[in-house]
Amino acid sequence: MSIFDEDTAVERLDEESWAGKVTSRWNVGSVPNGGYVLSMAGRALTQALAHPEPLTVNAFFLAKTEIGDARLLVESMRTGNKISFGSARLVQGEQEKMRVTAAYTDLGALEGPEYVESGPPDAPGPEHCIPADMLQVEFSKRFDIRYLPAYSGLLEGERMDRAEFVAWSRFRDGREPDALSLLLFADAFPPALFSRFGVTGWVPTVELTVQVRRRPVPGYLLCRFRSRYLTDGLVEEDGEIWDSGFNLVALSRQLAKFRIPETGRGGL
Amino acid sequence: MSIFDEDTAVERLDEESWAGKVTSRWNVGSVPNGGYVLSMAGRALTQALAHPEPLTVNAFFLAKTEIGDARLLVESMRTGNKISFGSARLVQGEQEKMRVTAAYTDLGALEGPEYVESGPPDAPGPEHCIPADMLQVEFSKRFDIRYLPAYSGLLEGERMDRAEFVAWSRFRDGREPDALSLLLFADAFPPALFSRFGVTGWVPTVELTVQVRRRPVPGYLLCRFRSRYLTDGLVEEDGEIWDSGFNLVALSRQLAKFRIPETGRGGL
Numbered sequence A, B: 001m002s003i004f005d006e007d008t009a010v011e012r013l014d015e016e017s018w019a020g021k022v023t024s025r026w027n028v029g030s031v032p033n034g035g036y037v038l039s040m041a042g043r044a045l046t047q048a049l050a051h052p053e054p055l056t057v058n059a060f061f062l063a064k065t066e067i068g069d070a071r072l073l074v075e076s077m078r079t080g081n082k083i084s085f086g087s088a089r090l091v092q093g094e095q096e097k098m099r100v101t102a103a104y105t106d107l108g109a110l111e112g113p114e115y116v117e118s119g120p121p122d123a124p125g126p127e128h129c130i131p132a133d134m135l136q137v138e139f140s141k142r143f144d145i146r147y148l149p150a151y152s153g154l155l156e157g158e159r160m161d162r163a164e165f166v167a168w169s170r171f172r173d174g175r176e177p178d179a180l181s182l183l184l185f186a187d188a189f190p191p192a193l194f195s196r197f198g199v200t201g202w203v204p205t206v207e208l209t210v211q212v213r214r215r216p217v218p219g220y221l222l223c224r225f226r227s228r229y230l231t232d233g234l235v236e237e238d239g240e241i242w243d244s245g246f247n248l249v250a251l252s253r254q255l256a257k258f259r260i261p262e263t264g265r266g267g268l
Helices: A003-007 A034-048 A138-142 A149-156 A193-197 B003-007 B034-048 B138-142 B149-156 B192-197
Strands: A010-012 A017-022 A053-061 A068-079 A083-092 A095-105 A143-147 A164-171 A205-212 A221-226 A229-231 A234-242 A248-257 B010-014 B017-022 B053-061 B068-079 B083-092 B095-105 B143-147 B164-171 B205-212 B221-226 B229-231 B234-242 B248-257
Touching: A003 A034, A010 A034, A017 A034, A034 A053, A034 A068, A034 A083, A034 A095, A034 A205, A053 B053, A053 B095, A053 B205, A068 B095, A095 B053, A095 B068, A095 B095, A095 B205, A138 A143, A143 A149, A149 A164, A149 A193, A164 A193, A205 B053, A205 B095, A205 B205, A229 B248, A248 B229, B003 B034, B010 B034, B017 B034, B034 B053, B034 B068, B034 B083, B034 B095, B034 B205, B138 B143, B143 B149, B149 B164, B149 B192, B164 B192, B192 B234
Parallel strands: none
Antiparallel strands: A010 A017, A017 A068, A053 A095, A053 A205, A068 A083, A083 A095, A143 A164, A164 A221, A205 A248, A221 A234, A229 A234, A234 A248, B010 B017, B017 B068, B053 B095, B053 B205, B068 B083, B083 B095, B143 B164, B164 B221, B205 B248, B221 B234, B229 B234, B234 B248
């Protein structure tokens, strides 16, 4: 079993609650990554709802998750023919840490008009890109990330002229991407602001939404993240994720706080 | 009292519930606009939470709202120093129609680093733009919308080369914009897809998120909406809203279904 599947596994306790275990293998510093705990909640929803795959998932991060036991309290909100709605709360002790609201569907059954105005980034294959071994970060050990050559200066401490980041990524243990794991990949890169300014602060997520458009085919995912508006210490990060066949598989957006540690100065 | 304030008014029933009345004055066809009912829930949250203004608000639309009485069932999830989290359900009869999750704050107290990579659209003042009197739609009677000259061909049935729409807008009765009303303005324009394809279908919202960045100054709002990825009958619509001082006041994104009525063909 892959590390992702092992660490997001949940066990049903009763009609509405599941048990999970938050491991330290997805930590950034001392805090479990938000996309990781979101994936655990997403797995409970997969088991609870009538449809198997996330279509659009929103999460509010109320408090830091801790390593150890977690309960997922799931509510089925509405079951339709092609879409089911549900909510999940991740609770540790008596404290709610994350609130998730979601629409689930069967991605394989979707059909309808297509019109695509933007394409994927112009990217050479992963074998022509530059591996980023940031292995001092526990979270980064889980991934095989390949920076596009145009962004490889970031590995040497250079800066981009914009807050943007493009890389290929897949699980280091070879686990192939699926719809559920896109909830993790949508939050699995350094903040785009760091491309412009360096690692100048910490960027905790207030809220994250992931739209899943398609089941990824096997292989690396091509991921582009961008921030355009940092105002009063608040910033959005917009993500686009393409599979190895250059199909759009997910869009994401989060609102994050940008804090500079020396001063603690920040919007919230 | 303005029509917006009158039609989003809520009365507290007890600790956790409010009563509201959905009017037909915000209908598009026979259905109340999503941003309108979201604003009603947003007002209940304003009264329930420790902080007065929306910072980021997510809504899932579970079923069509109907004209008439509604209950708003509000839950305070967490109260922090600078931010409060809450949830609201809009219920009619026994059916939940909309689920809202939100972070509220005091926008006037925000401070922190600024970095803006994109500017507002290059726009002449509203007095140099073209009024759009789509008064056959009840919803449109509530607004004074001015198309930018570059988009005015749309009023004559022309098409753009992209799915984008830019216009100034304010309430027709002169009510000035505030943070709460941005939840409405984020869903108050024709779908951006119509700019490219004409009014070829209906575009019901699955889920909408609005990030509020700043209290708007009085005057018109400059609103840009864009869709880039219509896949399997599903489309995102990204909005940017600027105030009359060209300050960014909100970002929005929704996931919508695109359905062509002749065939009913669509993703969901």
